[in-house]
Amino acid sequence: MKHVKTLNTQTMNNSLKKGGCGECQTSCQSACKTSCTVGNQTCEQKK
Amino acid sequence: MIHQYQNNGYNIVLDVVSGAVHVVDELCYDVIAALSGGVKEPAAAELRDPEVLEELVQKLGGSYGEDDIKDALADVTELTEAGQLFVEDTYESMISEVKKCKTVVKALCLHIAHDCNLACRYCFAEEGEYHGRRAMMSFEVGKKALDFLIANSGSRRNLEVDFFGGEPLMNWQVVKDLVAYGRQQEKLHDKHFRFTVTTNGVLLNDEIQEFINQEMDNVVLSLDGRREVNDHMRPFRNGKGSYDLIVPKFQKLADSRNQEKYYIRGTFTRENLDFSEDILHFADLGFTQMSIEPVVGDASDPYAIREEDLPKIMEEYDKLARVMIQREKEGKGFQFFHFMIDLDGGPCVAKRLSGCGSGTEYLAVTPWGDLYPCHQFVGQEEFLMGNVEDGIIKPEIADDFRSCNVYSKEKCRDCFAKFYCSGGCMANAYHFHGTIHDTYDIGCKMQRKRVECAIMIKAALAE
Numbered sequence: 001m002k003h004v005k006t007l008n009t010q011t012m013n014n015s016l017k018k019g020g021c022g023e024c025q026t027s028c029q030s031a032c033k034t035s036c037t038v039g040n041q042t043c044e045q046k047k
Numbered sequence: 048m049i050h051q052y053q054n055n056g057y058n059i060v061l062d063v064v065s066g067a068v069h070v071v072d073e074l075c076y077d078v079i080a081a082l083s084g085g086v087k088e089p090a091a092a093e094l095r096d097p098e099v100l101e102e103l104v105q106k107l108g109g110s111y112g113e114d115d116i117k118d119a120l121a122d123v124t125e126l127t128e129a130g131q132l133f134v135e136d137t138y139e140s141m142i143s144e145v146k147k148c149k150t151v152v153k154a155l156c157l158h159i160a161h162d163c164n165l166a167c168r169y170c171f172a173e174e175g176e177y178h179g180r181r182a183m184m185s186f187e188v189g190k191k192a193l194d195f196l197i198a199n200s201g202s203r204r205n206l207e208v209d210f211f212g213g214e215p216l217m218n219w220q221v222v223k224d225l226v227a228y229g230r231q232q233e234k235l236h237d238k239h240f241r242f243t244v245t246t247n248g249v250l251l252n253d254e255i256q257e258f259i260n261q262e263m264d265n266v267v268l269s270l271d272g273r274r275e276v277n278d279h280m281r282p283f284r285n286g287k288g289s290y291d292l293i294v295p296k297f298q299k300l301a302d303s304r305n306q307e308k309y310y311i312r313g314t315f316t317r318e319n320l321d322f323s324e325d326i327l328h329f330a331d332l333g334f335t336q337m338s339i340e341p342v343v344g345d346a347s348d349p350y351a352i353r354e355e356d357l358p359k360i361m362e363e364y365d366k367l368a369r370v371m372i373q374r375e376k377e378g379k380g381f382q383f384f385h386f387m388i389d390l391d392g393g394p395c396v397a398k399r400l401s402g403c404g405s406g407t408e409y410l411a412v413t414p415w416g417d418l419y420p421c422h423q424f425v426g427q428e429e430f431l432m433g434n435v436e437d438g439i440i441k442p443e444i445a446d447d448f449r450s451c452n453v454y455s456k457e458k459c460r461d462c463f464a465k466f467y468c469s470g471g472c473m474a475n476a477y478h479f480h481g482t483i484h485d486t487y488d489i490g491c492k493m494q495r496k497r498v499e500c501a502i503m504i505k506a507a508l509a510e
Contacts, residue, residue, distance in 0.1 A: 001122040003075035006131065007505055008390035011065035012399070012466065013130060019395025022151065022408075023205045 048136060049083055050463030051076060054503040055369055061502065063463050064138070067131035068390055070506045074111050075119045079132075081106050082123065088133045094124040138396055139454045151201040154409040155192055156422050159184050159222055160213035161414050164249045166284045169314060169342045169350060182414040183218045189225040191435035192412045197236050199438070209243045211411075211422060216250040226262045245269065245312075247281070248293040248300075256300050264308060268297045271313040272325020272339065280316065280350070298333055306335045310384060313339040316350035320359045323367040330374070330381050338384030341493060343423075343475060352489055361496050368500040372507045388467070388501040402469035406432070406448025420448055423474030448473065451483050458486050464495045 048063040058076040060069045126132035162181040229240045245267040271277040278288025311334045315322035329337045344351040406420030416435040424430040433440040453459035453470045475487035
């Protein structure tokens with residue numbers, strides 16, 4: 001595509017199929033008791 | 048829902064529902080803006096309607112040639128048809144599934160000590176004084192907490208236990224004994240404990256460092272930044288600063304962990320709004336894993352962050368992002384917690400809908416075994432959920448926390464950051480609005496800025 005560069009190939013809707021195992025870290029991590037940072041986590045399943 | 052913004056010379060378009068991130072040229076940026084300006088975002092089928100191109104040419108023909116506009120529209124159409132742009136939000140129906148789930152507890156924050164050897168001015172526990180009711184957690188109570196966690200964890204294998212306080216190093220033997228107990232129980236119940244500890248570093252020594260390196264998956268080292276900033280907010284009880292004692296210990300610990308699996312973590316207040324300088328100071332001290340987070344306090348506290356401080360704070364996040372990109376390219380990069388983002392392997396939709404987990408899968412335990420939704424709620428009787436002996440005796444509190452999500456809160460529904468923030472901190476919401484079913488607006492603005500910066504950094508480093 002000439003006008004667009006897409007940064008990621010995996011999208012959230014993909015995670016609908018295999019997600020929900022609950023093994024990931026609680027997102028209020030030790031680094032930030034007062035800040036919710038789901039956004040900086042990685043899926044445990046992929047590790 | 049899409050969100051488009053310009054930052055540091057990049058034109059970024061985020062498709063909120065799919066999580067797809069596109070870096071586009073000016074033309075495409077303007078085309079997307081024109082298409083999404085209506086009441087409803089366009090569906091894929093609509094984009095091939097010749098009228099759409101006509102309208103775009105009418106709007107943008109003054110700035111761009113018709114062929115170019117047609118080209119850009121073709122790209123946009125391709126993205127939309129591929130489910131990477133203008134994706135409709137269909138996750139709300141999953142909320143009912145999430146609500147149905149029985150509470151599975153997978154993380155505990157153990158208040159190993161309700162006491163502290165510093166007197167930080169912003170401390171949630173009244174400068175470490177705990178309203179006069181100081182206490183240490185006994186091994187027996189800690190054991191019961193771990194037993195409670197295992198018994199209520201369902202089929203979750205990864206369990207988290209954070210040694211918190213007060214200052215956990217003041218009750219170190221109990222920490223060691225609980226880790227040993229946990230390791231023994233892991234084998235019996237096929238569980239895996241991730242232990243972490245937060246410390247102010249005052250009592251850190253070689254023996255403790257060795258134990259931390261052996262057993263703790265992560266360690267949070269509290270320091271606010273430059274000496275004068277740190278010592279003003281984090282003095283000893285006699286008023287003397289703590290920086291000079293603590294920094295060498297922290298440097299040694301961070302190096303001993305090969306500069307990973309730790310965070311040097313500070314709090315910024317109104318008194319150091321130029322917090323990017325504190326982050327750079329951390330970098331100068333040799334740290335590579337850092338976090339600086341806004342203070343949470345009453346609006347009446349002189350150091351609390353106010354609405355009028357936001358423009359400066361936004362500038363600081365932007366400046367920090369630019370510096371980080373520069374340093375990364377120079378081979379002197381570092382991690383800033385709030386700019387970390389995984390665009391490909393981030394948490395699944397189920398996780399993003401369930402938020403931080405406080406009050407449901409994550410609980411705080413006081414030294415005498417009382418259970419609260421998280422450490423910020425400790426001591427507020429209306430949030431007392433039970434204890435490690437009897438378990439959860441007020442499941443309605445857990446239900447209330449479980450019902451709080453980005454679809455139940457109006458402000459979150461329309462926010463582009465909803466799947467990165469997941470509704471934010473409920474303690475902040477309660478603190479400022481008297482209910483967990485709201486959001487702390489100043490926090491929201493900072494969170495949105497952080498997500499924008501984090502994504503921009505990815506765009507810059509992908510070049």
